Amino acid sequence: MLALLRMKRQLSLLSLLLLLLLLAVIPAVVRSLSPSLNDDVLGLIVLKADIQDPKGKLVSWNEDDDSPCNWVGVKCNPRSNRVSELNLDGFSLSGHIGRGLLQLQSLRKLSLAKNNLTGTITPNIARLDSLRVLDLSENGLSGAIPEDFFRQCGSLRVISLAKNKLSGKIPDSLSSCSTLASINFSSNKFSGSLPSGIWSLNGLRSLDLSDNSLEGEIPKGIEGSNNLRAINLGKNQFSGKVPDGIGSCLLLRFIDLSENSFSGTLPETLQKLSLCNYLNLHMNSFTGEVPDWIGEMKSLETLDFSSNSFSGQLPSSIGNLQSLKVLNFAANGFTGTLPESMVNCKNLVVLDLSHNSLKGDLPAWIFKSGLQEVSLSEKKLSGSMNSPLASSVGSSLEILDLSHNAFSGEIASSVGALRSLQFLSLSKNFLVGPIPVSIGELKALNNLDLSENQLNGSIPLEIGGVVSLNELRLEKNFLWGQVPTSIEHCSSLTTLIVSQNRLSGYIPIAVAKLTNLQNVDLSFNNLSGSLPKQLANLPHLLTFNISHNNLQGELPAGGFFNTISPFSVTGNPSLCGSAVNKSCPAVLPKPIVLNPNSSSDSTSSSLPPNIVHKRIILSISALIAIGAAAVIVVGVIAITVLNLHVRSSAARSAAVLTLSAGDEFSHSPTTDANSGKLVMFSGDPDFSTGAHALLNKDCELGRGGFGAVYRTVLRDGHPVAIKKLTVSSLVKSQEDFEREVKKLGKVRHPNLVALEGYYWTPSLQLLICEFVSGGSLHKHIHEGLGGNFLSWNERFNIILGTAKSLAHLHQLNIIHYNIKSSNVLIDSTGEPKVGDFGLARLLPMLDRYVLSSKIQSALGYMAPEFACRTVKITEKCDVYGFGVLVLEVVTGKRPVEYMEDDVVVLCDMVRGALEEGRVEECVDGRLQGNFPAEEAIPVMKLGLICTSQVPSNRPDMGEVVNILELIRCPSEGQEELE
Template sequence: MGLLQLVFFSLVSLMASLQRCMGSNDVSVLQLNDDVLGLIVFKSDLHDPWSHLDSWDEDDNSPCSWKFIQCNPVSGRVSEVSLDDLGLSGKIGRGLEKLQSLKVLSLSQNNFTGNISPELTLTASLERLNLSHNSLSGRIPISLANMSSVRFLDLSENSFSGPVPDNLFENCSSLRYLSLAGNSLEGPIPSTLPRCTSLSNLNLSHNHFSGNPDFAMGFWSLNRLRTLDLSHNELSGSVPQGVSAIHNLKELQLQRNRFSGPLPADIGLCPHLKRLDFSDNGFIGELPESLQRLDSLTSFSLANNMLTGDFPQWMVSMSSLEYIDLSGNGLTGTLPSSMGDLKSLSYLSLSGNKLAGNIPISLVKCTKLSLIQLRGNAFNGSIPEGLFDLGLEEVDFSRNELMGSIPPGTGRLFESLRTLDLSINKFTGNIPSEMGLLSNLRYLNLSWNNLQSSFPPELGYFQNLTVLDLRNTALYGSIPGDICDSGSLGILQLDGNSLTGPIPEEMGNCSSLYLLSLSHNQLSGSIPKSISRIGKLKILKLEYNALSGEIPRELGKLENLLAVNISYNRLIGRLPVGGIFQNLDQSALQGNLGICSPLLKGPCKMNVPKPLVLDPYAYPNQMDGQNRRNESSESIKFRHRRFLSVSSIVAISAAALIAIGVIVISLLNVSARRRLAFVDHALESMCSSSSRSGNLATGKLILFDSRASSQDWISNPESLLNKATEIGVGVFGTVYKVSLGLERRLTVAIKKLATSNIIQYAEDFDREVRILGKARHPNLVALKGYYWTPHLQLLVMDYAPNGSLQSKLHARPPSTPPLSWANRFKILLGTAKGLAHLHHSFRPPIIHYNIKPSNILLDENCNPMISDYGLARLLTKIDKHVISNRFQSALGYVAPELACQSLRVNEKCDIYGFGVLILELVTGRRPVEYGEDNVVILSDHVRVLLEQGNVLECVDSSMSEYLEEEVLPVLKLALVCTSQIPSSRPSMSEVVQILQLIKTPAPQRMEVF
């Protein structure tokens, strides 16, 4: 308690004593002082950056002249405090308790924080309390207000959490408006809520309420309700009949829950219903016929359920409908020919059903229509004539069987249309030249049709276009140079056409482009250097063309480039230095004339002039210049031939000597290897234990902590692997599940290493593997031993029975429950501890280089164990580029400095991979996701949401519960770990400390970020 509050309560006690002494004549003065002191104490807890409360002066006898204060004209007491949207921050203090005549308290749209004290008790006369749109947290205290007098209670858009006290509404007969929306409240809806019989507006949306509300005995008894919003919760069960009891109901919203069963049959008996939204649930069956009685219904959404049956023909009689969304169901049949009777219709979405037949021509009578989505049905025929004369903003007819030509459109469409998707149909004919007049068009997708059209030059007129997808449309001709003149294009996909000519140099003007795909065409000429100016470019696909020449070195400067495919062209020369090019795999390069890469077989052609060979007699020195000029031409020719003969003899002799040397050295090497093999076998016969450190392990199983007989593999290890079970293929080789020992009681995992670039000397291999064998930690897969021959290298490791994190996160069967937040956090913390052990317990540190879910194995209790750590030590040190190239199997996990072929990599690249792993665990999404029209980089996506204040939208929706106070700092930690600058990333020991701090109960920890 602050000093001012102590003074306040002391004064209150003193005034109470004075009041008893002075009698009733001066009571009003003292009561007015109560209001002044109460408001001054309340103000003392606030931060007022714009000085809105400067008029509140503690020396005044009455607050009635203060701004934002209203008083009762009879009693002179404060009756209303309205401080909405003043930019105030701080906590709600107990000074408000002294306002004994307060009827209205409104503090909405500020930044009040902290818990509401359970000791705060507002006056019994309070009728209206509005604390919405702040940052209040903690539980809702039962003592907040005397519900017997409150008529309006709005606590929406805060951070309240936990269950709502069940007895909060025991005496709420006066309550007419209640909103708890936009918090993190959980548990069941209080059973006492139906006692609020005067409620007309109830909003509990966007929380985590669960269970099955007692509709029949509960909500359906609130017959004065006009608005009921339970959307965006976790409510489940069926919705029985009884809704018709709420005669005055105008809005009923149950979307984004887990309701199931059929729709209530009496839903159409609410005559005043204007908005009905049951979308994103599990409702089944057909639409109740009673719906056709809703003459006042304007908004109707049942999207993303499992409804079946024919599209109702009676829907056209609901003439007030403005919004219809029945997408994502299993509706069949055809649309009524009288759809045009819906004169008020502006939004129609029927995508993702099984509807067929023609698009009704009467739709052209729906003059207010702005959005029409019929995606993913079986509509056929042509687009109705006149439909493109309407002021449509979005048209999506994709994935149907429509045919005919694309209508050109008229003036209204040119000004209004923003999205046009006609992809995957059977359209023919030219692309209308009028499309260039669609000045507000942002998304255009005509892909997978048979237009057989040249590239309309008018398409360059687009001013706001961000996505242009013309894949597989039978386009021919050249790409117009002005295609990017608007500067807003982000995705350009022209694959699978018959485009010819060069890639225009003006392509470099596409400053906003991040996906450029021109594959499977007949483009020729060189790749323009101007593409290097597209700094945002992430994906470049040029495969299967006739491009020639060298790849411009300038493309190596594209730091954001994540994927490139230039295969099957006529390209030659070296790859650009830097960027993604040094890490491209064989599939992205193959099929060219002569690209220089160790991954490709064949010639390496350099586009450079041939060296100039000088005749040594062509430029004689000045001393004998005169004599040589006097020689005859025959003499010069003779000398020249003699010079060439001597040169040839010298070259042949040198080559012969080199060949003899190679043969001699090879024979010596064979002899030496035979002697070494003899020594090896002699040492093997002398060593009684297979685990002795001096054993060279030539064809022998070495177990560091043997519980199985090494004799299992001495004779024929390959035959044992043939009986084993293959459980995975990784960067370094194939993994098997094997049972060892006489009774096969010891189950281990065996990694059969890919022999390419693996250390080929037994002593070196033994030394490196034994270092890895010492890296024992509860969160590391223990390395138990190895088997080595020049042609076969095997590693023996612990077997993890619960599989990998990859399978739990991205390949989970529907019957398997998702990972809980507690287990996800356990996996993060354990993985961090394992990496910290590798980084800080060894010198030099053991770097993993390839942190991703497939390399995180789980035991029976979801404890993580890191596999494949340190295997880069087993690679030959000569070809350092091989180290980096081996870790490109998963796009999105690799640290920028590793992708750019920097040789100064350190453990910071593991920190980057761990940051990506955090994002995967929290969001349930992959690091890079490719849609039909865009590519999502997970770290960028989360960073944008965090900046917008909506980061919780990216949390994996399969998690039923999670702690916001843990998720938020964990996401922030991920973004720090994935910093593009290695020095900005924390060490792994710091990461462990931060995670442990986050896990500490909130009262015991300070703010992490």
Template structure:
């Protein structure tokens, strides 16, 4: 500070001397040289230099031309360039730079600078390049920068700049060639004066909060010299009109992550130099423009996550330069053209979640990633697909049949992810799979393999997740499957496995509903397993299971897994041999036990038949009585398929049945979940707008009275933080639930869909804390005000709706009560559609649901609210689990580094204990999680003044 003060005084003194001695050439030159030296010394005094990179800058030197990171103009000896990139400098840019009157290049990127941008940078008359990117600068961009008419390169990206851009920002941009303001918090419309930058070649305004529609004739389309245009991840909206052909030199256009709507511009193919097009994550409709096929140089095409329709473009196979194609998450139909085999440069292909059909033909020699998930492809997996050097194969959730092809050594070398789940594959698991040395994720679940697990699966070196549940597996688990130490999650439930192997090193395991017999090992994971992870077997003996230890199961049941009759693919001779072997092993005690079991079974059947007969007689009497009554009862209404409203006396069937077909159509659909599809509807012309959920039919309560009783229990759950259930509609073929419609949408949209109008401005900390508290109170009401408690089962941001005051309203609670049991398919969909929210005891297909599962989901929701991140994020080489990430930061003492900066200022004394509470709620052990009543109490303590606050974690 002392050196800085002296430098400033000297600068002031020399300025006066310079003014008094004007006209003396030699004296002026000396003073000008000192201006450069002293100006840079003042800059140095405002910086912290931990690695002493600027030690060569000495105020005693007569010239700065010999200093490191400084260049001078050899003609006049003045400083012309200062480049301090990546020196780990911190502090602020203070005054002094304005003295460098010959400076043309100033670059201080990739440092830790803070504070505002100094407006006096505009006093440097000849500045051509200004690069302050990748720092932590804040505040607004000073309007004075518009006065630098000589500026050709301006990069202020990756800072924390905020506010709108000055209207006159681009008044004097006649020389500007490169402009990047990406990765800041800038907002508002893009100034119209931008169109005056007629010489601009590169424009990047991505990852801000800009709004409005800058794509209009006379706007960006008038900047005919543009070569790259990136407006991605903003809140820009409106159509993208034709006129792109005016930007004849355009090579890259990136508009993903906005709200652009309407059709793609038909003349997009008239930009002959185009190499990259990314319009993904918008609201674009219509077909893929045919003019695209004219872009012979196009290498990157992404139109994913829009609402595109029509047939898959058959001409795409003619675009030989394509290396990246992503058309996933649209409504495309049709088949893949055989001409795609001509795409010799294609490395990435993602067509997931469309409506494509036909066979899979992908003989593209250069491919690395193939994602065709969630379509209707049929036929078998092409053999040549497993003869390529692929990194990822995802063919899940299609209608593929046949066998899994054997892989060649090419696939061994590279494959990291293989997902063939949700098909109709059969046959053996190829033994070669065990040789995939780089494989990290293998999912063969929900198929019809009906084969043994090859011992070669124990050869995996880097496998982290192995999922082969519900695939008809038989035999034993390879004993050395966990020897590599990398396997963390093993899901084998719903098969017919008979030996458990060595699984001590796992983090998560589920072997429920197999045919396992014997005593569990005492070490490793078996000490912490939940009972639901091993239930449904023949006779596992473990302290975590209630009841006696059943180890006296007859040996034939263990020795021969085919004796159960569910593997009919075996031949008659083998079945005869098995039958003889059974008779050979049966002992007297076994015969006695079997006889007793038969007698008990017959008794149960008789009682069941008697009960059913009694129910029929009672139902007959009830119906006869109802037919004699003048007024219809509740059961009569149900049998007639009427709409039942809990708080209305009008239950006329005409009010609902007349418009039922118009309600349950695709246009009225507003959401879909594991329990059913939600539609927007109104009761009558003047009736209120309601949300109608059409329940899945699998395992729904089949008796009208049971359904009515459970729904009415849910209807009594009234609380300020719950979406009330208004009524229902029931027929044997159709069950609907009626609830209030939320106009402002869900917390999911507010947090993770910044392109939606309802999600801006960002949530402040007081609003986020209010959402946390309100959600906790709503869940506590469900858990503690009903017996048995109402379990939500599906706590996540998409089920938290917001009213006009940002008060949270929990929706879709207690729907598991309407099922006779939690169908495994429903549980699987729950896990796949909401990764990260599912408690560990449920993630592995356990069917046990309790309040602690809701507490886990609530903890993940807190983490999302505080960090603004999703619970699971997939990178190119890793998967980030949010709870684990925050827990590591807490242990390192840097947990506040994960706080979402978009919410502005926040009190650390509140945010820190809330984060700790979230980690307690997401404990791997259910008993370690607090109840929701305790959570509410803790949150109330956190909100109290600091002297009365207790430590949470």
């Protein structure tokens, strides 16, 4: 019995154990029966493993979870519990798109836009049977799209690969993806022609291939795309005619063919597109007249035919376009007058007809309509400005550009009614009379240009009411009076140009309160008095031209004025300071006047003793002053005599310069004290005709660390630049000097200033160099020679040419040592020529401290190793100076700028901007967006690499040249400079 009970108890325990085991196994069995949950988790975890997540956006993705449906960025189908959407837009993710996505078999939408993903596109991603939307835009994806990418595209309807670095041809397999409704491949590097079967996609509604390098003609068959709503082929290299079949796409609303090479006339079928509201043909080669049927496209809101070769008169049917908001026909060959019917375009906001040959009066309806932007510049419009402006009450104009026409008369006082105006340019007309005081009512105005007219009167005090003003240009008029002190209220002013007028009086201290000033030109006026010392505190000054006035006294000390160009202050005889090469007189106490009628005893005896004592002291002081004055007079006379003696000696020395015929390095036969040795490396000119240049300040071109440079012309009419060395005590012996100079004379490169000869005496050494007529790079960047500033293309060519010249020098084992913008000259073709190379080799020993003192004007360009005796000076110090020069050329700023309470080092400023993601803001503001960011940003990055503190981290100049050439012409698949 006990055994039976014991057996039953054991069976009960065994049953309990089996039950517990089943409870443990059942969940695993259930999971094995639902493998889809593990597939989605596995796929997403594998995807996460291939990417970096610096902001921790994917921290909720846990591989131990049974389902990803609660993870950030994940959506699931509530019925199947499978992942249907993955949206990770703007998560700052980087890395590669892995194969984990292929596990998500129920995925309908995949969006990884606005991240930093790199690498190529996963080949099979389009083959997910359920995928409808694929958005990988705004990343760093590169390489070509696999040819068979679209062969099995499942149910894909929307694909966006915009704003990446994809290259190569658009695969022909795209035409086989019949379900596609929207394609966006814009802003990549695609090349070649469009797939021939692109129009076989019957469901296609939107096609955006803009901003690539596609070429060829638009394939035939576009009339088959009946569902097409939008087509954007802008910014490519397409050519040929626009196919007539485009008019069969009756649902088209958006057409952008801008910035290509399309030609011919407009296809007549366009008139059928009654739903089209956007038509942009900007910057092509279309010809012929704008047809009357353009008025049939009554849904048009934007019509841009600018920068083509259209001609003839504007059709009056434009007045039928009552929905029109933007009309831009600029830069064509239109003639005749503005159609009166345009008054019916009630919704017009922007009107640009500039750069044509239209004529006639300015229509009054421009000021009565709802127009906000009007540009009619560089036409042949004429008539009075008075009557149209009289109707400007209530006008909503924000931009009005009527420059470069033939308008006459006075500026009506009703201009003050244009309260919304932000930009007003009436320059280059024939306007007369005063500037109306009502101008001060334009509170929103930030740019006012009335230059090159015949305006007279004074600058009104009311100008101070234009509190938003950034730029004021009044040059080349007949304005008189003073610069108004009310200008100080225009606190945002950056540009003040009032040159070539008849202004007089003092420069007010109010100008020094405009702390945002960058460019000031007061030249060619009648201004007088001294300059306010407070001008030195202006932190952002780039130019300050006060030449050809009657200013006097000392230039302000510090800041911009420490490096002001002599050209900016010339023509003021009474100005003094280093910039005008004229020392300022010392401030002396007023002279003591003695009474010649005083008698010796009689007067003094009648005065109190204390007064007598004072007169005795006064007399002694007077005698001392007289004695000091006499010594000064004798000293001045002695210095004058010595100076005349030195000049006559130098003149005799220069006058006997002769050139004897013979071998390549010919020598003059005499070497006595009054003659020297002249060597010319080629030709046989008579140098003596230029001797006067050495004594003539008017021929001086500039001064540097090694000496002054003069321009002279040889007897055969050949101009040369002569560098008069001022380091005689440091120059080597004649033998060593000649050996080094002859080596430099053999250096030839298109971007180097050629050394043509030299002259030697123990007390005078001259280098005879090629004369470069275009001035220095420094003046082009910081002073705008000729009123112009360098374009981006010119700047890039200067950087590249300078790099090539330094690479050539380094191949010859020549270190420049003195790279700076004033040593880069620009010739008449815009090519850079680097001068002053190798001059350090003329010193008896290459002591970096002696050398530093000679090139101290290169502050900001000098490599840090100059300050350390233990670091070897190599070609890498030139690389550093070149890097600083690159940043100077791109930004338009000096290597070191002195602010009111700070010193800004250009390298540090750009490096900080790069770290903060705003390096594009550093590009010279005068380019105003007219530069390719894909070139400017890598060039600035290259400049920063060249200015590395560690010499070994800087590239060689040969590598720099290669990098620059890749930036200008990137090869297929080439990564951008990191």
